[in-house]
Amino acid sequence: MALHLYWNNEQERIPVTDEMIDQLRSLLALAGKQEGVEDGEVALTLTDDEGIHRLNKEYRGIDRPTDVLSFPQHEPGEDEPDINYDDLEEVEDLDGAEEGEDSGEAFEDEEPLGDIVISLERAQAQSEEYGHSLEREIGFLFVHGFLHLIGYDHETEEDEREMIAKQEAVLQEAGLTR
Template identity: 40%
Template sequence: MEILISDRQKDVPVDLTLLKRLARFVLTLEGVDPAVELSVTLVDEGEIRELNLRFRGVDEPTDVLSFPLLEEIAKEPPALAESPPLLGDVIISPQVARKQVKKYGHSLEEEIALLLVHGILHLLGYDHEISADDKIMRTKEKSILNKFFSSRPGEK
């Protein structure tokens, strides 16, 4: 399983190793084929605002965007693929995440971890447009994060 992480912002220090471990943890937990690749990109507030406007028509910064590239999540990779299929891209703005920390009452690391899990779940087909789906997705996010952080004794 290839997790490609690119940090195109320099304002907020982010533990890229933690993000890679968390992404791998989520995909493994969700039973995604190990041959799948995932791209995670950290961008500044201006860039995520531009992406949000371009792809969603919303002219304001957001915390996370997901761009799925596989229509169906295969349990097995395509037979004749020359390279692993790319599940999709998750774009996160650590600057926006930093602004949300006080509002939600947790650490910056936890906020960025939540955004990564949220973005990956979108790539896997989860949604939160209607109330019932929102509850399912939020419950899944909490469960994944609890399992991940509890597997790191002494760390938070």
């Protein structure tokens, strides 16, 4: 068993390369190792500001685009959902995307951790604003989203410092420095 990344590209402005996806898979493995999460699946959607704006408004009631959204499969401390995976149909790929990984076979073996949505348009603007690479910004947002999926939050200054330290440790290990 391992951590698996399933992905879907719903934008056309920024090319999604094999190298980008490989980097995200590597970050998922590093973050999982750091947090003791050895198996599960993460669904990633790469979108633009319009797509993430729509989701931010619908699910959070905030009428503006954001950089990353996370949708955990279940809330921390909540009992595992009672899902009979044998009843699920095999899925060729997520949302009809030809990009995804594998077929739906992993649904039988892996616990879905949740979904991460990243606006590549917002990530590009932020990478320019912060003066670092687009790869680093996407990596930062992805690890941030993953930490939310496994129960971290940044409601207090202390929680935010902890999340940032965890994100930076993973990015440093991956060589994604500022």
